[in-house]
Amino acid sequence: MSSDAPDPDVPDDVANRVKNVRVDDEMEQSYIDYAMSVIAGRALPRVEDGLKPVHRRILYAMHEAGVTSGSSHRKSSNIVGDTMGDYHPHGDSPIYDALVRMAQDFSMRYPLVDGQGNFGSVDGDPAAAMRYTEARMASIAEELLTDIEKDTVDFQANYDDRLQEPTVLPSAFPNLLVNGSSGIAVGMSTNIPPHNLGEVIDATIHLIDNPDCTVLDLMDHVKGPDFPTAGNIVGRSAVKKAYQTGRGRVRMRAEYHVEEDDSGDSIVITELPYQQNKSKLVERIADDVRDEKLEGIRDLRDESDRNGIRVVVELKRNANTDVVENHLLESHLERTFGVINLALVDGQPKVLTLKEMLEEYVAHRKEVVRRRSEHDLAEAEDRAHILEGRLKALEQADEVVDAIQNSEDRDEAKDALKDDFGFTQAQADHIVRMQLGSLTSMETAEIEDEYEDVSARIERLEEILGSESELLSVIKDELREIKDEYADERRTSFIEDTGTVTDEDLIPEEDVVVVLSEQDYIKRVPADTFDPQHRGGKGIIGTDLKDEDRVSAVFTASTHDYLLCFTNQGQVYKLKTYEVPEMSRTARGTSAVNILDLDDGEEISAVVTADDLDFEADEEYLTMVTRHGYVKRTTVGEFENILSTGIIAIDLQDGDELADVEVTGGNHDVVLGSERGMAIRFDETDVRAMGRTARGVHGMNLEGEDRVVGVAAVEPDDDRTLLTVTEFGFGKRTALDEYRKQSRNGKGLVDIKTGDRNGSVVSLDTVADGDNLVVMSEEGQIIRMPVDEVSTYGRNTKGVKIMDVEEGDEVADVCVYTPIEADDEKDENGEDGEDGEDGEDGEDESADEA
Structure with a gap:
């Protein structure tokens, strides 16, 4: 057989029917068709009844099956099967999911399905399988279908053209607002919150009476969303925006x-x-x-x-x-x-304001009531016509009976009635079917009464159809009936939006003591936990330390302070004081890694309060000193933005560590103090300003193993004193004018005698009358006292006992602060130290200056 023979099944003109199209054009159109199918057929509700197709079909299937609020519950699987088989061929799972949601009182403000069995919970538990649960329509759902049999809405063929289904429900109340809706379509989504039925109906009636009202006028009635789980709405501005624009974010x-x-x-x-x-x-x-x-x-x-x-x-x-x-x-x-507020309006998705949503609903109800009235009027007119025939027949009862008796059959009787008495075909049909019992006088009276009622009903329906105001009056009356039957109290309340509440707003401002240990435990304790004592006492327990752990740093701050924490490794971190957990004085603290990203061996060596810093100023500096005597100044603006992991504050070399940091204003002197009791004072301008990553310049020429312990800033004409404290708990105050100004990188003057009794210097700072002093030992003992308790002596003296440090213990750190409010001084457990030889002013002239 020849392979060139034509295929008898292929038409001759097949080539002429092939269309050449661009692939991108075909894909675009196909995708648009698919998108519109999803938008209109699945994901978005209609504005008139607030239902998506699946919800509408479930309710209509239940209505057709007689599963109403007055019937017994029906297996959910039966309802799902009817819906899927007759109207919604998309699988049983989405149908059952929709049915379940309509039965959940925590999902729907007014549930449309009355469920029996496990329909899930607010914990997210799923509903039981559909074979185990039962359901029927809730009574309020029946209001959505009221008068559907009176040609009030349009119908369309179902998916296989066997049945008819409604395109929308009559909806006797604004369900879109009352129960809300949510859904995701292609390229768009809807998320309409539920509302209180009574409020929505009041707003609808107000709109009918005042068509020119504004959204704000309607908000006098609709206060805002009313969620089934109650709760609160924070502020009203977002609600106002959502109602005016159709979009908003409600807290x-x-x-x-x-x-x-x-x-x-x-x-x-x-x-x-x-x-x-x-x-x-x-x-x-x-x-x-x-x-x-x-x-x-x-x-x-x-x-x-x-x-x-x-x-x-x-x-x-x-x-x-x-x-x-x-x-x-x-x-x-x-x-x-x-x-x-996205819904389908005339088949097209549209974002609606509150007023537009109600306007669309009112327009829908006008159409429903009009079509219902026309349907009822036609039925009433038909009934009146029949009743007129019956009354006419009763007036000539004998003649009518004779005419029927003399006829061969029913058809001849009907013709006789039409020809001899002037009855219409409908009247003749009815009269022929009448029973003789209806000719009694009582029956006649009932027919006359019914005719009067039907005539009055016709008159009323004609009045409704002939006047829009009467039609709107009917809508309002029916809405009021719905409100009286189903409205309840509002569940969701409004609370004022006070803005973003920060922890700082909630925490009272107070002075606190922050304690850190070598094993990185940290805590804060209110400063007033430690009563002021006289100098020389042992203090009280300030922290509970683990074995082999010791206090590494202590500093004071206000709970509202924003702190710059400088570490011995030259890093700086930012910290809000209230971020440190508050604990009792005997508590160990929490791990510092939860608050500061410190490396192993990294300890805080200086703390600066950033609240008073002017990051825009060019003449404000952070002056830093290292253990090896280097000093540098950097403008505070370089520390405005600090990462959570910290930033470099100074470059350290050869095992050097950052010792202390002070704020200077460009016209200060700085005083550097060393462990062996030496101090040097020079003008801060001797150190040029440099960047964060710079090492600095020589500030103090140290002898042997001596190391710098701190730096103090001295203002012009400063009347403060210089406080020096040693490791064994001794210290003194000295007038600043006893430290004459020198050039930087000198050896300085003798500040305090160290030796066996005092030990090395651990702290150097300027103090003023009214300041408080907090001293803490490595073993966790702490004492607080007014600085006035520390006597003022000249340079090159031993000082007085400030804290009674036990053998094997040493002073870990010292901090000075000005209390927010003056504390009432109390003398509890205070123990005066002996001045004696400790306070002798024995200057060592040979060691006075190097």
């Missing part, structure tokens, strides 16, 4: 309160933001507590039951309730609801 906050008892406070959560999973909320809070992101929580329990939500967050005794509350709000108890 939702859980409802909670604080319960107090002897064991500590508890934060009790009783209402959740809409669509928040309770079990995941509890899990996330527990994770944050475990990861030490959330401090101060002792226990966490979910005590919720069928009566409502109750999640208890128990706090530790020393926890700051306000701070824990703020952290919970910031991370867990607030959510944002992104309002997108």
